[in-house]
Amino acid sequence: MTDQVIAGVDLSRLRELNSLTVVRALRDQPPTTVTELAALTGLSRPAVDVIAQGLVGSGWAKVVEPGASSTVGRPARRYRFNATAGHVLGVDVGGHKILALIADLDGNVVHTARRSIGADADPGERLAALDEIIATALREAGKTAHDIWAVTVGVTGPVDATGRTTLFTPLPGWQTVDLAAHLKDRFACPIVVENDCKLAALAERWLGVARDADDIVFLLAGMRMGAGLIIDGTLRRGYGGAAGEIGALKALRWLAAPGHLQNCPGVPASVSPDDAAAWVFNAARDGNRDARTALNRYVKDVALGAAALVLALDPQVVVFGGGFSRSADLVLEPLSRELAKLCLRVPEVRASTLGADSVALGALRLALIEVDQRLFSVGLSAPVAPRR
């Protein structure tokens, strides 16, 4: 079918493959003995031994000398994956705030930097704030740009293959911004720009409430509605990066959905438009009749778009996330009920637990996936760090 190069396996490549296998096993395990690794990989003990020592030499693994052993026999030396060999950076450029996380190769967050920014900030201000917060995060974490092996930035609006949001974005003036190009001067590593909903979906499967599922429809519910799709365990972007943008279909009323909350009668004039939804949720909890009506209408509209996604993809789980997920207690049950009415096979509906950090966490996850892919295609030989 394809005419691309079909890779025959050379003997040196064999060793590399087995090294990668050991790395993979090491990474998913607490510090491990050679014998355990041998059992895990199916390789012989001597082979694993040689490989493990090689990995220590090249920095991928560290030796843990045996301490007080609890078993009989000679205590075994243990090896652990050297997660601090490299780090990744994940950033969420939101309307109101910028959040940057730095994590090691295991995904442990080692530093967090947050800054709020006006929703009407122009692209120049926003980029300057981004640069500043990245610089701050690196400095405070004691890292330089060369310690970072991959960068992912989340923005609102569909992102195309080049990392631009030309189709549409709610950030003022952002249509013409080429964020990847902007960051390319600061980092030598791969830089990925991705849609915020898609990143949040990744986070939810990584650390959140959908860890067990391979087919997930993630709903980012806030003043804007969005969705991220994970199918067969992989984030799907679509051909032009616009997968999940079901809100564009007016018949499904996603655009209008948050309006029911914002324009709910009875919201005091003292409450700012941004906080109206929170007020309505609280009022609904207290039994306010207008608030309950608004909530009902909101859920019905959300369910309609969600049903379209569910019918299209037949996921195992629908995750209700985003800013409004704090009020999931009010939404989950009626949303589930509406979906049951509209869909053929009804998926589970769960509430997100990651809250406001989900986009930045998802950015970390995507950066780690990027490192992984290069690791398992390029190989261990070259350090995975800079491209040039």
Added chain:
Amino acid sequence: MTDQVIAGVDLSRLRELNSLTVVRALRDQPPTTVTELAALTGLSRPAVDVIAQGLVGSGWAKVVEPGASSTVGRPARRYRFNATAGHVLGVDVGGHKILALIADLDGNVVHTARRSIGADADPGERLAALDEIIATALREAGKTAHDIWAVTVGVTGPVDATGRTTLFTPLPGWQTVDLAAHLKDRFACPIVVENDCKLAALAERWLGVARDADDIVFLLAGMRMGAGLIIDGTLRRGYGGAAGEIGALKALRWLAAPGHLQNCPGVPASVSPDDAAAWVFNAARDGNRDARTALNRYVKDVALGAAALVLALDPQVVVFGGGFSRSADLVLEPLSRELAKLCLRVPEVRASTLGADSVALGALRLALIEVDQRLFSVGLSAPVAPRR
């Protein structure tokens, strides 16, 4: 992440991997010399030589002795993939007909058997007809059930993991039929039952109009509307096998769409309900005003559901297939126009060329994929045929 066995590569496994690489190269190529294979796989000439001879010994390849050579130097022996080592069976169990195809491992159809059946036939009759046509096809092709390495059957309605259509099916009484179990007595090989739209989508990517695309929304348009989704080059079924069933959402009006054609004013009483649509298409071509109105309404309704799928998945191509694709000349342009109005990023719209055979061809394709997967996981050693 996973705790499953992580495969280390043994030396014998290495040889197997390289054998598989050579098989793969051989399969996509006209009869090939050892030197060419070596260049293609990156292996050395002696290594490929040994492997090729081994493949001939185990029946996977055949030798083509050199004939009149056109180049200088000693003419090379050529090897070709032995596509007739095994065969696959693909069947389309439709409302009005049953179509069975037998193909070799290259996908060349070696036999076709077709039979029409009443739309109201009960499950017993339908299964009997299926058995008969399979027996006929095997007999006339000079094969037995043991020559078949994989069977796929296409039916209407969403198919779950066990091969049953418990959610919904338009075939009378079919809800309780366990087709896979029925066929298990007749074949020792893997048997897959799959939804007809999904199979037609596969066919369109294999031999049809979407060979170049990895992200495809396939529309099966006929008296019933359905869809099959190919994302990142792979057919996606959804968690419960119900992906693409967007027609269940009444707001998107797929259920009603064919009705515009069937109930078009002006259709002569002499035309049977099944042929009404064809009459309307013809009348529209002749400029009949009522027919054009019906067609417009039909296209608008089709476009609405299609737009939901397009927005959800952002495909490269939308393929208009199924029985009505014969009249694609009337549909394509307005459908494309409607989609442009409704979608963010507008995909190409193409008309299917495979016609009524697409489901059976897709069944063949899925059977071949099944053989492939077993080949590349289980390996060459065991003949891929019977499971027990």
Added chain:
DNA sequence: CCAATATTGCTATGGAGTTTACGAAGTACG
């Protein structure tokens, strides 16, 4: 202190691929 047990390190063995080399089989050309 000694026996039991498990790990570590070492050496011999065998399989697979590569390199090198040479005979074989055909073409091109004087």
Added chain:
DNA sequence: CGTACTTCGTAAACTCCATAGCAATATTGG
């Protein structure tokens, strides 16, 4: 018609990798 040239087929030597088995070593328990 014969020689030079090209390419193929195959064998031998070599390298690399993983395995198997054994000796050495470190720890626990009696």
